[in-house]
Amino acid sequence: MLEFWTKKDKENSKNKRVNFAANEDLLNKEETFEFIKQLGEFWCNPYNYLNPEAKKYFAILNTYQNRLWQMVVSVCFYKDKNDENKGIFDKILPQLVAYNALGLIYGKGGSSGLFWSLMKANVNIIKENKIKNIFESSINLPDLKMPSLENFIDFSKKARPQQIRYILSLYAILYNENQVMQWNKDNKNYSLVKAEIEHIFPRNWQNTNYNGWDEKEAQEYLEQVGNKMFLEKKLNIQAGNGYFNKKKEIYQSSYFIEAQDLATSPQEDWLKGDIENRNK
Incomplete structure (x- = not known):
């Protein structure tokens, strides 16, 4: 410089x-x-x-x-x-x-x-x-194309929370263009930066077979991005390690549109197929 x-x-x-x-x-x-x-x-x-x-x-x-x-x-x-x-x-x-x-x-x-x-x-x-296309192929990124689903899932399982936060931030826009990025709630300012990462299927296994899951399978799916979404800190604490049907009551108070939609879902369980669909 x-x-x-x-x-x-x-x-x-x-x-x-x-x-x-x-x-x-x-x-x-x-x-x-x-x-x-x-x-x-x-x-x-x-x-x-x-x-x-x-x-x-x-x-x-x-x-x-x-x-x-x-x-x-x-x-x-x-x-x-x-x-x-x-x-x-x-x-x-x-x-x-x-x-x-x-x-x-x-x-x-x-x-x-x-x-x-x-x-x-x-x-x-x-x-x-x-201006319409400012990025070009390079040694580091020779192919500027959508990654394969397998590549994406592999990344999501190993990614740091800050990296997942970026992907979830982008997904918030892709999910619904009306998603508000900054808002006031209970006299507090909220934004993507302050959002917390919620594991829809709980992170802590509760030593029971849950609707066809076993602990080994749960660990395989737990950290995939399809099992993660944004939630306000207070709501994330309230959701804790409860299962999906109980968490839905918490989700309905969120300002994240996807959480609101999940709150109205008729299903009672969050299963492997749901995680796979969100990965896609």
């Missing part, structure tokens, strides 16, 4: 001239600091700059395991401010959300896995004809 702003006529490791900011004396130009000020104001209150659709995708990104995606959002802000390219957040944020998800599922969601692809995406944002 320091070299970018201060060293002129720098050559990179391939002996190619690099267009550093110092070559154009950007550090001494008033418009540079004016934009930095505007960018700082944006990041203090980003939701003030986004329409309702873009806000949903921004809320999903806020649950991601690192903050590299903010580079792309900052370039979107730059493009929006300089080119009056209104609606650019609507075009870019869904792509960014999807790319981060692929990175997670294919095991390339860390800083080293995403950095250069995000940098290339920034270049494509600046190019007018690239």
